[in-house]
Amino acid sequence: MRLRRNGYSVLAAELGIGQRRWPEKLMTPQTGHAVLILTAGFAGLLAGASADRYLVQVPGWRHLDVMTWAEHSRHADLGNGRFWYPLLAFAATGFSIATAIAVRQHVLVASGLEFPAYLAALFELLGLSITVLAAPNLIRLRRPQDLATTERSFRLFHRWGLLRAAFQIMAFPISLWAVWVLVRVR
Numbered sequence: 228m229r230l231r232r233n234g235y236s237v238l239a240a241e242l243g244i245g246q247r248r249w250p251e252k253l254m255t256p257q258t259g260h261a262v263l264i265l266t267a268g269f270a271g272l273l274a275g276a277s278a279d280r281y282l283v284q285v286p287g288w289r290h291l292d293v294m295t296w297a298e299h300s301r302h303a304d305l306g307n308g309r310f311w312y313p314l315l316a317f318a319a320t321g322f323s324i325a326t327a328i329a330v331r332q333h334v335l336v337a338s339g340l341e342f343p344a345y346l347a348a349l350f351e352l353l354g355l356s357i358t359v360l361a362a363p364n365l366i367r368l369r370r371p372q373d374l375a376t377t378e379r380s381f382r383l384f385h386r387w388g389l390l391r392a393a394f395q396i397m398a399f400p401i402s403l404w405a406v407w408v409l410v411r412v413r
Contacts, residue, residue, distance in 0.1 A: 269319035274399035277392035343405035354394035361387035
């Protein structure tokens with residue numbers, strides 16, 4: 228009969244059978260720095276795309292027929308945009324959450340880093356979450372719709388999209404703030 232320790236036999240414990248061995252930290256400080264830089268980079272790309280949409284494109288679309296906007300959206304947003312925009316949003320959100328985890332686990336350590344790292348992650352997560360409210364209004368236009376449905380889709384997509392863009396745009400300078408805080412201590 229073998230001795231038991233924490234539910235495992237001594238032999239099994241010595242062999243590592245039935246035990247998970249996790250590294251102390253999943254991220255090194257160098258990896259944490261790289262993740263923070265990627266956070267700022269993707270946040271910048273996403274903020275730029277969002278700013279372009281709401282400072283340039285949407286005001287222009289308001290002067291044209293909504294059916295023209297719907298046709299354009301079918302070819303742009305529901306064309307290549309269906310890959311590009313989710314890539315930017317998920318990357319910016321994922322990297323910002325990874326940065327916040329690195330700060331929480333003390334992989335990235337600098338006085339004053341917590342607030343911008345956590346705030347950037349929160350804003351990216353809110354921006355991505357609001358997509359759940361905006362996207363159905365655009366997806367409904369995959370096939371041509373009547374004028375009333377298209378106008379309602381335009382109005383609701385851009386109402387929620389503007390709020391989403393505001394969070395995504397604000398996340399970028401906050402991510403840069405986090406980079407600055409970390410670089411300042413070096």
